[in-house]
Each structure stands twice: as C-alpha cells, then as structure tokens.
Amino acid sequence: xxxxxxxxxxxxxxxxxxxxxxxxxxxxxxxxxxxxxxxxxxxxxxxxxxxxxxxxxxxxxxxxxxxxxxxxxxxxxxxxxxxxxxxxxxxxxxxxxxxxxxxxxxxxxxxxxxxxxxxxxxxxxxxxxxxxxxxxxxxxxxxxxxxxxxxxxxxxxxxxxxxx
Numbered sequence: 001x002x003x004x005x006x007x008x009x010x011x012x013x014x015x016x017x018x019x020x021x022x023x024x025x026x027x028x029x030x031x032x033x034x035x036x037x038x039x040x041x042x043x044x045x046x047x048x049x050x051x052x053x054x055x056x057x058x059x060x061x062x063x064x065x066x067x068x069x070x071x072x073x074x075x076x077x078x079x080x081x082x083x084x085x086x087x088x089x090x091x092x093x094x095x096x097x098x099x100x101x102x103x104x105x106x107x108x109x110x111x112x113x114x115x116x117x118x119x120x121x122x123x124x125x126x127x128x129x130x131x132x133x134x135x136x137x138x139x140x141x142x143x144x145x146x147x148x149x150x151x152x153x154x155x156x157x158x159x160x161x162x163x164x
Contacts, residue, residue, distance in 0.1 A: 002141050002157035005133045006124050010075055017068050024061040027054070074122065077145060083154055086110045087141040090134065101126070103134060107142055112151050124153035133158045 027034075031054065038050045088108040096102045100117035103126055119125035123145075126134055133140070139159035144151040 001160055001162055003160045004155065005140075005158045006153070006156045008122055008124070008154045010078060011071070011122070020061060020064045020068070024058070024065060027058055027061065071122070074120075074145070074147075078154065083143045083145055084151075085141060085143045088139070090136055090138045090140060093134065093136045105134065105136075107140060110142075110144070110151060112142070112144070112153060114150075114153065120152070122152075124156060 034054070035050050038044055038053075044050075086107050090105050090107060093105040094103070100115045102113070102115040104111070104113045106112070114123070114125045116125045116127045133156065141157040141159075142153055143155040144153050146152075
C-alpha cells in the first residue's frame with residue numbers, strides 16, 4: 001500500500017496577476033505623463049534618465065508576466081494529463097550541498113535531479129531536507145512532469161507495508 005508523502009498543489013490565479021497586468025498597462029499608457037512629472041515637476045532628470053528608469057521598471061513587470069505565462073503553461077500541461085508515473089526502488093542517491101542542497105537519484109530508468117533553490121516551488125525539491133523517504137532502497141511511486149532534461153516531481157508516494 002502506498003501512502004502520499006508529498007503532493008503539489010496547483011495554484012489558482014491570484015489578484016497579484018491582475019495587479020501586475022494593470023500596472024504594466026498603466027505604465028505603457030501613461031509614459032508621457034510620467035515622463036513630464038519626473039522631469040518637470042519632480043526635477044529628477046539629473047539623477048537618472050527617465051527612459052532608463054522606465055525601461056527597468058517595465059522590464060521587471062514583463063519578466064513577472066512571463067513567469068505567470070510559464071506557470072499557466074505548466075498548469076495546463078498537468079491538467080491535460082501529461083504527468084507520468086514510475087514505481088520502484090530509489091537507487092544511486094547523491095546528495096550535495098554548496099550554496100543550495102541538490103539531490104539526484106533514479107527510480108527504475110528514470111532520473112530525478114533537483115535542488116532547493118532552483119526548482120520551482122510547484123514541484124518537490126526536498127526543501128525540508130527530510131531523509132526518511134528519499135533514501136536509498138525505499139520503494140516509491142513518483143508522478144512527474146517531463147520538461148526538457150528535467151523530470152519535475154509532482155507527487156511522491158512511499159510504500160508502507162500492511163502490518164497487523
């Protein structure tokens with residue numbers, strides 16, 4: 001019998017997404033007003049060129065929107081049934097720590113490689129550093145999302161024998 005050890009939660013669209021869109025659109029449509037305010041009223045043009053400041057702020061909001069786009073794309077892949085499962089014994093476990101903690105292991109022929117800093121918060125990265133389940137020889141069932149060279153862990157179930 002398998003027991004769920006970790007299961008990702010699919011996030012919903014929050015107000016922060018709509019606020020980011022609104023601010024970005026407001027920036028675009030109020031460029032000339034903000035430029036006049038910045039240069040004429042606040043007299044800050046000698047500190048930093050408005051176009052540079054505007055470009056940096058606008059670039060920030062565009063990267064935020066792109067991160068939402070990637071999140072929506074990932075959620076769509078999960079909801080469309082692209083998750084794959086593998087069941088077997090954890091082998092070739094390799095744990096390394098430097099500026100972040102990385103773990104690497106195989107279940108069957110499938111490799112998993114993640115770290116607690118670079119892996120999206122949507123997927124498992126053993127951020128609690130709990131070694132009770134991710135341990136050489138443990139039998140697990142893992143649902144994951146293949147993405148380029150990575151297998152992003154969505155759910156981990158650990159085998160718990162029925163003891164009477």
